[in-house]
Amino acid sequence: MMKTQRKVLVALTLMTAGLLSACSPEDGSSAVKTVTATVSAAPTSAEESRPAPTASPAGAAPTSEAPTVSFSMPNEVGKGLQEAQDDVQAKSGNPLFVTGSDDATGAGRAQVLDRNWKVCSQSVAPGTAINEDTRISFGAVKLTENCPS
Incomplete structure (x- = not known):
């Protein structure tokens, strides 16, 4: 498993554990716990780098629908x-x-x-x-x- 994937997996596991514990407080109270996680993963090689999406040409209407088959x-x-x-x-x-x-x-x-x-x-x-x-x-x-x- 690549280093970046491992970091994301660990972050997701921690987030899931935090959410589960927030759903069922052990002391019976109705307190809500907030779990915040930040995942930032930089590509480790040039192969993983992907260009950012480009903006639509000026005057072009954005399309949100997939082409019809x-x-x-x-x-x-x-x-x-x-x-x-x-x-x-x-x-x-x-x-x-x-x-x-x-x-x-x-x-x-x-x-x-x-x-x-x-x-x-x-x-x-x-x-x-x-x-x-x-x-x-x-x-x-x-x-x-x-x-x-």
Whole structure:
């Protein structure tokens, strides 16, 4: 462990111990203890040095939003439900991209094991440009069943 990391770890440990003792005074009083810690760690080598962030150019508005990921919705009808979900995640470049599903027969069954279901319909048409805020839902039936017409 590097010297700087060790200092930070020790400081965090001391801060945690201080906070825990402040939460539960042993004498039963309601006194609050204040714990203050200062951590300053200078880089130990040129490799650890990082340039400071630069200011925005004059007149440029600061941006606080991350860029929006956009992709074309693939055709998932006929694929396994798990495969369709994996495909949307891969195409979106976001492993946390969430899709929904429901029982296409209308029986209200839950898709507990997605690998046992196949996609009959999708709420977003293939080729539609979508982003991470788009809600996608698949209508599915068990692998041994036919899709409703």
